[in-house]
Amino acid sequence: MLRIAIQAKGRLNEKTMALLADAGISASVGSRSLIAHAKGFPVDLLLLRDDDIPQAVAMGTADIGIVGLNEVEEKGVEVERVLDLGFGGCRLSLAVPREADYKDLGWFDGKRIATSYPEILSRFLKANSINAKIHTITGSVEIAPAVGMADAIFDIVSSGGTLIQNGLVEVKSVLDSQAVLIASPGLSAEKREELDKLCFRFRSIIESRGMKYVLMNIPKQSLDEALKVLPGMKSPTILHLADPDWLSLHAVIPESQLWERIERLKAIGAEDILVLVLENIVK
Numbered sequence: 202m203l204r205i206a207i208q209a210k211g212r213l214n215e216k217t218m219a220l221l222a223d224a225g226i227s228a229s230v231g232s233r234s235l236i237a238h239a240k241g242f243p244v245d246l247l248l249l250r251d252d253d254i255p256q257a258v259a260m261g262t263a264d265i266g267i268v269g270l271n272e273v274e275e276k277g278v279e280v281e282r283v284l285d286l287g288f289g290g291c292r293l294s295l296a297v298p299r300e301a302d303y304k305d306l307g308w309f310d311g312k313r314i315a316t317s318y319p320e321i322l323s324r325f326l327k328a329n330s331i332n333a334k335i336h337t338i339t340g341s342v343e344i345a346p347a348v349g350m351a352d353a354i355f356d357i358v359s360s361g362g363t364l365i366q367n368g369l370v371e372v373k374s375v376l377d378s379q380a381v382l383i384a385s386p387g388l389s390a391e392k393r394e395e396l397d398k399l400c401f402r403f404r405s406i407i408e409s410r411g412m413k414y415v416l417m418n419i420p421k422q423s424l425d426e427a428l429k430v431l432p433g434m435k436s437p438t439i440l441h442l443a444d445p446d447w448l449s450l451h452a453v454i455p456e457s458q459l460w461e462r463i464e465r466l467k468a469i470g471a472e473d474i475l476v477l478v479l480e481n482i483v484k
């Protein structure tokens with residue numbers, strides 16, 4: 202039985218539960234539960250604050266965990282980074298007040314920087330020979346310069362909206378983060394086997410995200426042109442129709458290219474185009 206640590210509540214919780222559900226793992230988690238037995242896979246869910254997940258996995262309290270890379274890097278513990286999960290995307294950046302006379306990293310020399318990520322910041326400052334004072338606070342970091350607590354900040358940025366609201370400008374992105382699956386270094390062979398199965402499910406879900414399954418009818422004489430437009434997994438599927446002048450084409454297309462491809466296919470005579478949601482790609 203694998204034990205997986207996930208965030209009890211917060212930004213990663215919903216998407217983590219959705220990923221588990223897509224992988225056929227369901228659990229009824231009460232608002233005060235700390236541990237839940239899952240159905241559909243031999244796994245227990247351990248519900249923790251995200252700060253505690255890297256340590257829990259490093260110690261073996263949990264075998265695996267889902268947490269932001271930012272927390273893994275901050276805690277500096279020894280865990281295996283198994284899989285990038287493609288959600289919870291953000292970055293850790295240095296930002297300064299809009300009116301600051303900032304030219305380069307040298308600006309930070311002698312300055313006070315507020316952050317909830319002192320370890321990552323300290324490593325970065327050292328690597329760049331910057332002598333700044335780190336002021337550690339646990340939240341509302343962006344307000345620190347305005348209230349005179351610091352000259353600059355080092356914090357999570359996603360849309361950049363919070364920085365703008367607080368009159369700050371991002372000057373250096375230090376770490377790109379997303380939710381990652383981590384594993385304890387000393388997993389037994391049995392647990393490793395379970396983890397491999399789980400990873401197989403996660404990978405097929407991640408790969409299918411943003412992909413569409415497209416079916417259409419195409420005049421036979423347009424086939425060569427259509428094949429130039431359609432990617433497909435290996436190549437598109439071609440099926441014969443009862444009408445000998447027409448073919449049916451099936452292909453997998455990234456959502457970002459969908460409408461541009463459909464316009465090109467319509468221009469060469471494609472009709473009856475169906476776009477279906479792709480649940481999983483199993484390779």
Ligand SMILES: Nc1ncnc2c1ncn2[C@@H]1O[C@H](COP(=O)(O)OP(=O)(O)OP(=O)(O)O)[C@@H](O)[C@H]1O
Nearest residue numbers: 208211212213250251252269271289290291357359
């Ligand atoms: N604005 C954002 N956009 C995208 N991802 C984010 C954003 N803010 C944080 N994250 C990611 O989500 C993780 C969890 O964020 P959250 O705000 O829920 O943390 P928290 O308040 O420390 O939660 P906890 O109560 O578990 O300690 C962060 O560590 C980061 O990886």
Ligand SMILES: O=P(O)(O)OC[C@H]1O[C@H](OP(=O)(O)OP(=O)(O)O)[C@H](O)[C@@H]1O
Nearest residue numbers: 340341356357358359360361362363364
């Ligand atoms: O670039 P943005 O899209 O504005 O996101 C960045 C903000 O999001 C997070 O805070 P959150 O909203 O989770 O609140 P918190 O400060 O209470 O953690 C993070 O700490 C930043 O403040």
Ligand SMILES: [Mg+2]
Nearest residue numbers: 250251252253
């Ligand atoms: Mg936290």
